[in-house]
Amino acid sequence: MVKLLSEHRGLLEARAGRLITLVGVAALEMPAALKPLLKGVPWYDDARKLAASPDIDVMVELIGGADGIAKQIAETALGAGKALVCANKALIAKHGIALATLAEQKGVALQFEAAVAGGIPILKSMREGLVGNKFSRVYGILNGTCNYILTGMEESGRDFSEVLAEAQKLGYAEADPAADVDGHDAANKLAILTSLAFGTPVSLSSIYVEGIRSVSALDIDFAAQLGYRIKLLAIARMTDHGLEQRVHPCMVDCDKPVAQVMGVLNAVVAEGDFVGQTVFEGPGAGERATASAVVSDLVDVARGHTAPPFSVPVAKLAPLPVASMDRHVGAYYVRLVVRDQPGVLAEVARIFAAEQVSIESVLQRGRAPEQNVPLILTTHECVEAAMMRVRDHLAKLPAVVEKPAFIRIEEL
């Protein structure tokens, strides 16, 4: 952000109608590359002091973390009547509504475009560009690390752990990859997106979350044979039972836009009642893409644009019933590893039939009498609770030698 403000100083002044100037900076240490750019800019050892300084109009928080110093900075700045710009999805997913309330009381802006889908201006698009729409569904690829790993698995045929190790070496995955690969990062972003789209308070705890650790190279291979690609999707959808929010691996038709988003890119699909389907793709992370989003927030503040951060004022956000995953309706991909012996398929089929789950296709690769072989089934639409009972019964069959693997097939 410091680089962008410096490189495009004149351009931004022309576009924003006023000069955007750094008047203070606080950090644990000064990155060497920024030293020349920050020459003469007052240094604060305590970021909270900077947030309360009478010299500033806007505080930009780029520390991260839902609590601790990031939260204190946010509260201090807004409390002192400064606008707040941040890139902190964890903070906004957990405390966004409280911060928005404070911002409203003080009549200042709260902006967090970089918190969701990096450089893609998706929050502005939902809140402003598509403001005339009631949304029925919003979904996307919100975690570049997972998409990079899934793409790598598909391209190389290797398993999750190998590709993760490579991603870590290249800097696309953290040393502790849990937040990314277990789906929590995507869930934070989905919680924010859902609030904006459906006019409801952010509710991280309502999200069903499942990561990509159990996706195997075999699954990716079978997906391709079935005309699908596996993506970690974050989905918010209004159903007859209430609002469904979920993050999990999905099999999606190869020719759908999100299926074609590869590598570290992100994508969001918004479905509105007037516009129909719109798709937004771009870099979901990285220093420069984040700077692009943060500076767009700064220019909004400079231009005096102040749409409510969650599309409507906090008092107008309405809690919505939460649709439980038990009642989720969809098709499933099931991978069993079974002993190749007579009668296994009949036993398996009987379990599906007993729960009224209708099988759509069966794939078995090769034959290997008395060896272990994968047995792949896909189902027609059924209720998740029935499918979970099928899973439990299948796991108990003597011929099923590994824990059954399930991936939801998503109708997009």
Next chain:
Amino acid sequence: MVKLLSEHRGLLEARAGRLITLVGVAALEMPAALKPLLKGVPWYDDARKLAASPDIDVMVELIGGADGIAKQIAETALGAGKALVCANKALIAKHGIALATLAEQKGVALQFEAAVAGGIPILKSMREGLVGNKFSRVYGILNGTCNYILTGMEESGRDFSEVLAEAQKLGYAEADPAADVDGHDAANKLAILTSLAFGTPVSLSSIYVEGIRSVSALDIDFAAQLGYRIKLLAIARMTDHGLEQRVHPCMVDCDKPVAQVMGVLNAVVAEGDFVGQTVFEGPGAGERATASAVVSDLVDVARGHTAPPFSVPVAKLAPLPVASMDRHVGAYYVRLVVRDQPGVLAEVARIFAAEQVSIESVLQRGRAPEQNVPLILTTHECVEAAMMRVRDHLAKLPAVVEKPAFIRIEEL
């Protein structure tokens, strides 16, 4: 738009922070479907009177046409200090700068999101969401009719005229299709997009325009064999010789995002120095998508958002040198219909060599001695002027029995 304002009256009030009310309407005749929605709304026989009425804050112009009544309405409204929202690409491409000047003088908003790429909030994204970027290239599919026809030709193997006739029957093409299929509609939109992206006055006359009438079913078939798909692209790009603006059929790699946009959809790709590449897809036309865009402009006005319509104030728009098409550098696809006789390929190759245009591949389908057969060549990158000389020489060869067809291969 009338439907949207009525259906989402409460939602829009919550989002915009104020009620948006229709206080007058003017049209040649009242559509029957709107009668109940417009009950009690004052009717004006002369739209200019409505534009000057003291009762209104914003005038919405949805008539179309670069001049005539649309222009009069726009000038009247802005002149009277009202904000203007319009969906009129021809008006903005021709008179946008003059209207923006008037809007600045009067301190009112001028908004035209629906004029480019229909429901996709691309102007807002360029002007606000990606405001921190210097753009190097912006391109896309800006005409849904052409994309529908090209998609139909690919899917059915039929020729342009047949698919056009079908599109006309289905309402996807006008009775007079010239504005669409000859590329002028896309050029109007590109002119607006270029101005916003590059901070330069709108300049429709600088655009090289070529439509899709000469694309044949054969070309579409050969494109697929070469790993390409044919799209009518509108492209603005900064080159060493200046700003290049062009609309013409392109061969694009099948796996690029714009290659996968089928049917009446539109798509825009923006390349910024900080964000990298972002892609926006969605419906480019239609009553409901247009309403979505028009209402987003209305809500901007209601919220008091007033970014300069062309990203910077008119006085800061800077004319840029125009890169002539003669100096365009790119690869080409060439389709000849030749007499199948010995020595033809040698003669053809000699002409390319004489102009230093290097051939990348040659495709000839079947053999038919002394009959006419297609001969397809693709080139490496070369200068357009050299390629045009190659074309002229090829056309004069006795063995070349039809006018040579050329399609530019676009590196995306």
